[in-house]
Every structure is written in structure tokens, then in C-alpha cells.
Amino acid sequence: MIECGVCAYWVAFGPTTGKCHRHSPRPGTQVDDTSYWLETLNDDGCAEGVPREEGKEVMVRCRDCAFWRRRKGDQGLFPKRRGDLPLSWWREAGFCARFAPDPGSTTEIVVWRATHANDRCGDGEPKQKTE
Ligand code: SF4
Numbered sequence: 001m002i003e004c005g006v007c008a009y010w011v012a013f014g015p016t017t018g019k020c021h022r023h024s025p026r027p028g029t030q031v032d033d034t035s036y037w038l039e040t041l042n043d044d045g046c047a048e049g050v051p052r053e054e055g056k057e058v059m060v061r062c063r064d065c066a067f068w069r070r071r072k073g074d075q076g077l078f079p080k081r082r083g084d085l086p087l088s089w090w091r092e093a094g095f096c097a098r099f100a101p102d103p104g105s106t107t108e109i110v111v112w113r114a115t116h117a118n119d120r121c122g123d124g125e126p127k128q129k130t131e
Pocket residue numbers: 023024025060061062063065066067068095096097098115119120121122123124125
């Protein structure tokens with residue numbers, strides 16, 4: 001187990017605060033669902049972290065990821081309800097299809113959650129590796 005402050009998946013935005021980008025968003029069931037990586041403190045930690053190494057990147061940007069999908073080519077997404085995000089964000093958004101939906105106990109329709117082209121995570125795979 002290592003602390004977030006030294007983890008390769010941690011994206012700092014303050015001296016003691018950052019966001020854990022170890023995993024990609026799981027599919028949801030809400031229309032226009034988006035993705036927020038959750039905040040942790042530098043002295044939090046878990047068993048899935050790996051130590052940050054100079055010059056070694058463990059995350060993939062969504063725009064470079066084999067699991068990132070845009071239904072209308074490069075036009076981005078067209079939300080029904082854009083929520084708290086501006087249309088400029090949606091124009092640079094796509095769906096993260098890293099995981100299949102988990103079986104549920106209802107008949108809801110699955111929605112792959114939107115991420116921004118500049119988002120990144122540790123579950124991604126570069127396009128050239130799988131295509
Ligand atoms: S990098 Fe790939 S797997 Fe990770 S959030 Fe983006 S699209 Fe999903």
C-alpha cells in the first residue's frame with residue numbers, strides 16, 4: 001500500500017489535495033452521465049497505487065484511448081440535459097466504453113459515461129496497441 005501523494009495515478013491540484021485516476025468510470029443509467037474522479041488527500045492511500053517514476057506514464061488520455069467512442073465522428077456529444085457542464089465541454093467529450101455493464105435487477109437502459117478528451121486514467125489502453 002502506498003500514499004496518494006507519491007502515487008502515479010494521483011493528479012494533484014493543491015499541496016495536499018488531488019484526484020485518484022486509477023480507474024475509468026463504470027457505465028451508468030442516467031442520461032448524459034459524466035465522470036468526476038474523486039478527491040483524496042496526499043496521506044490517503046490504497047493497495048492499487050503504484051509509485052510515481054520520473055519519465056514513466058501509467059495513464060492514458062481519453063483522446064488516445066482505444067475505449068473512447070464518439071458517435072458522430074469528431075463532433076463530440078450532444079447532451080439532452082447538459083447538467084453543470086458547458087456545451088464547449090460536450091464538444092470535446094466522448095463515451096468511455098472500458099467496461100461492460102454489470103447485470104442489474106431492473107430493465108434500465110445502460111449509458112456509457114462521458115469523459116473529456118483530456119481526461120485520463122489507469123484503465124485505458126493506447127489505440128495503437130489494440131487496433
Ligand atoms: S482513458 Fe480510456 S478507459 Fe480511461 S476514462 Fe478515458 S476512455 Fe475510459
